Amino acid sequence: MTASEQTLPGPRPAGTTNRWRAVLLAAVAACAACGIVYELALLTLSTSLHGGGIVAMSLIVAGYVAALGAGALLVKPLLHRAAITFIAVETALAVTGGLSAAALYVAFAFLGGSLWVLALGTAVIGALVGAEVPLLMTLLQRGRLTAATDTGRVLANLNAADYLGALVGGLVWPFILLPQLGMIRGAAATGIINLAAAAVVAVFLLRPAISSRQLATAVGVLIAALALLVTLLVRADGIQTSTRQRLYADPIVAFERSAYQEIVVTRRGNDTRLYLDGGLQFSTRDEYRYTESLVYPALADGARTALVLGGGDGLAARELLRYNGIDTIVQVELDPAVVEVGRTTLRDANAGALDDPRVDVVIADAMTWLRDAPPDVVPRGGFDAVIVDLPDPDTPVLGRLYSLEFYALVTRVLAVDGLMAVQSGSPFSTPTAYWRTVSTIRAAGYATTPYHVHVPTFGDWGFVLARRGPTAPTPRVPADAPPLRFLDQRVLDAATVFAGDNRPQSLEPSTLDHPRIVDDMRAGYR
Template structure:
């Protein structure tokens, strides 16, 4: 093969590689948009199995609808692809902000959620036929093997979906939040489309069409950059509309949304929108939680959950308690308990008798020599609606069985187990028996 023959082939391979990279980027953006809607729906409405299933099923159905609707436009695949990416970047980038603002100011966001899911799914579904057409076009890539082209396209699409699925919970959501994370994803989407336009499609479309496409991409980028800059103000204003009292602390972690409000002497903690305690009356269940189960002579106590420190506060008031092991999944709850909520819990988590462990209760109890055998009902805190899956897993699984020395001081069932948020409807339940009634995954067990 001569050098003149090698040059077009090398250029074709470079074009194909860039286009497949764009496929991966667009697939990552598409899955992030949907994860953002799912996350925001869970934070605002509680999520629920039904809502999650409908969103996922609606998204998959919209993918198929988008692939069908784009068929008449495949003859103009290049300019249609740019148009689809501009629309997808705008709709996806604005989706989280639109859902949040609608819920905060109007109160009903189901129609926004359904519309966003349908539009995003339809636009993402249109991408694959368009990209397949571009990859098979001799003007972009000299692909003669349709099966190999489809394999490359599918692999890039699924790899991008994997990257998007990992980037949302581990990068975008913790560091940018829902609104800014979706806006940043929209910017990535538009940049990928711009790269395809400049480096690959300039020989396919006319100069006027290319300039128009780049102008639309630039305008969309400007819109999302503006949203990115003002997202904190939008989110703060909208969030405050959801709570009666002024918000004094907010965290959004990989596990939950944490909000602390204060009005006068009334400090309140909310997790994913559910009230956990209010200082004006929390003593009623904090005291009832601890005192009936301790018995006499309690020395070492294990608390699973209860990262607000209220249970530990009550335990420290007992003269015989020498050690408390506090296992809490979310370090942000512990950080707020030691700062913002310190007045409510009396600084209990900083007491030298309290050892705080940041770990999943199930994982920690699987360690050698830990935890009684117990179960609890899959019921979410302070909610009557169906559980979000994150609440079901830790509370519906049987705790690992461990043999503990039996108490002889009159404690209930040898090792009493109780709810760490409120008194169980059926009272204190012994270790090894199912926790009945309105039980939560937070449990406190006297272990020695």
Template sequence: MSPPGRWRALLLAAVAACAACGIIYELALLTLSASLNGGGIVATSLIVAGYIAALGAGALLAKPLLAHAAIAFIAVEAALGIVGGLSAAALYVVFAFLDGSVGSTWVLAAGTALIGGLVGAEVPLLMTLLQRGRTAGPSDAGRTLANLNAADYLGALLGGLVWPFLLLPHLGMIRGAAATGIVNLAAAAVVSLFLLRRVVSPRQLATALCALTAALAVLATLLVRSADIETTSRQRLYADPIVAYRHTPYQEIVVTRRGNDMRLYLDGGLQFSTRDEYRYTESLVYPALGGEVKGARSVLVLGGGDGLAARELLRQPGVAKIVQVELDPAVIDLARTTMRDANGGALDDPRVKIVIGDAMTWLRGAPDRFDAVIVDLPDPDTPTLGRLYSTEFYALAAHALAPGGLMVVQAGSPFSTPTAFWRTISTVRAAGYAVTPYHVHVPTFGDWGFALAQRADTAPIPTMPPGAPPLRFLNQQVLAAATVFSGDIGPRTLEPSTLDNPRVVDDMRRGYY
């Protein structure tokens, strides 16, 4: 290959590497935003649209730099490496130490604008470099642009694959972004040393290499110290000491403990406290076992990976088979280790079969029917969870329910999120069930509600199952009273939530109103 050909090939390789880094920075910010603030269609749309707009702004702002394209390109790559590499850490620290979602939103907006602007400036600078006499003549502009776009788009594809399959699972968001910044700076250094040394002056080259080295040192320090930064920042978000932490492709899992009080958080949302989880768990489980199928023997649990529902089911005489469908294997692992005292080792009982998979996907091919179905899923505050609170989901669940069997759905708080609660009740009804809503007081959560449903013309009457063991909270009197709702949280008839229009997600985000 001729020297101009090698020059061009190396520069296009640098284009691909920088494009991969740019898309990874944006994916890191999107992922962390979803983890900290819940993400959502509106937030994601604004971030993506803002990033694309920043690309255009960056291209325009690069015009005055075209006369010095070589040194400007190195400066842009140095800035992009340091801004992108530090972006996830900055977002996390601001969320933990400052005004939570408000501060992190400003950091997210600023990071998106800066990264998009710097990535946008790359294209005109690279186009100028590639069109110089050393690389291509002016008449080859179309071919040059095609090569540049191909390298840019292929690099973006590479970044889009590397983030979810390599960086995020193995390094996490903060270290993954820092590692990407190091790659970005290394690509800029290669361009400086091998491609631009004859284009810029020795002084300019030395200055550029010093800047790149300093930026590399900052990111290398972040890479080494990221665990300390994450641990300190994360602990700021929780009142009690953290005893276990996992960041999985699905969520952030945190378990805290203070004395005898153990708490599970998924993406920052409290799932249970051992101080009072028995009130929630008993109210979730036992009404599902009191239907026409007396002495239910088989139960399907969708979600509930903490093992608390399985613990109560195993206490009920006659239950011989429990199928537990949980998306995240890390939750099951923690349930079997850190949370074992809370669930009594229920998930290791031979009567419990663990299925790792998406509940909706599993229901489409459910091989059996069950005497009872318990839907114990996190609140639908994201579109991913919203699909599990849709008419389509509950219709699929009906295929797994034996004739005369009952289904119980945790439906959120009729006081804190009343529209989301009654939306869930209306959605279950729209899927062809007769529904009885009920609610209990769980001190950690406040007023908490459930839907008791069956495939019949008349709504089921909540009753305790025959042979139920003595419980700490629930009995027939409490269960009967739980079906009464005061005027301020009284019934509403709402449009159902569907896959096409996940209304319940917006309801959850609005909360009180």
């Protein structure tokens, strides 16, 4: 114990003690909120940079909890200097947490991977947060801010403030910080709040417990840390722009971080490309091969109504509008930011399809919409064509959209003689995932016809054409289709043939309970 700690005054008067205790517990709640925000930021970054998933999230959460325990043990030798140690811990936590998002993003762009940074950040932040409670209990029990009369009551108050702060942090991150500031700025702003809480504790509450020299040093360190985080907050756009551009070969012409994903559009000459969370969705130099192959086989002669699930870029809607018979299109897209990009930056690519009066754009989760599809939106008898144009199922969230239950819900809105076309990934690069999709659709009560075409940007790419009932549909280009650049009947006939190295497989279906297709995707590419 330092000399200053040995000469602390006795317990304060009850009124003063209560006021100081309330301030301290408010600071505890603020620090707890910051701690949970740091963990949520790590989870968000894991999803954005590495695809996330149950394994990655479980490792982060388990690692964080383990680090909490390690931090509580590691701080034990410093409890005799609890006041100055608490200030140091909060300062280190604010800087580490505030810089974590930027460090992960830069490491991912410049080093080609950031898993080690993610693991290190999780361990350090968890250990620092774990050190808080033993330090605070020591401070409270020494009578600096309250009389040491009831350990249980003190611990209850401390835990209540800690858990309440965690609740606030858990709500602030997804609803305020992430959508308004983004990951880098959001983490930096949280670090500044953390520093402010530490400064309040240092200057107003722990001043009698530390020497003037220690107080001056602590304030100086807090100011330096604040300057660092403010600089990051101000320069975040420049850091993101420079770092992000390293990830893409072509110049970035549009970027947005939505509540669901990172949206990037690049352009070089006439080649415009859309990326979602770093994954290429299409290139305008050959997307017509993909889009024509997805849309036209689902248009039986006389089709007038179509449902597009996903496809917020507007390309599927563009092709549907070119078919003279179609007069009603319902476009269900989860992310309004993708639709906005489709209406602006990608307008030339989709010919303004999303603003056509025949297209009803619905912002909703596809599975939720199917379950509660409004009767006034679904045509009487169901849609003549359903186009399922969703991202590859490499996460559990996307895996549910490739489940038996999902395709079963489609039967509610598909006409009895209607056709469904599903983009299904590459039968060559990810054959198990492709044939898993075929098997899952079949298990949901459809008769299926798999087919595949060559899209230069992606290679061999597969689809599934399905109809309700026992008779498998024969893929056909509608007789009254508009002039197409790629697809004709000869190409479509050949597309149903699979070579020996892409031989059909009969697999267990992917379900909500057992999302096998996610594991298939994570097994990697052939």
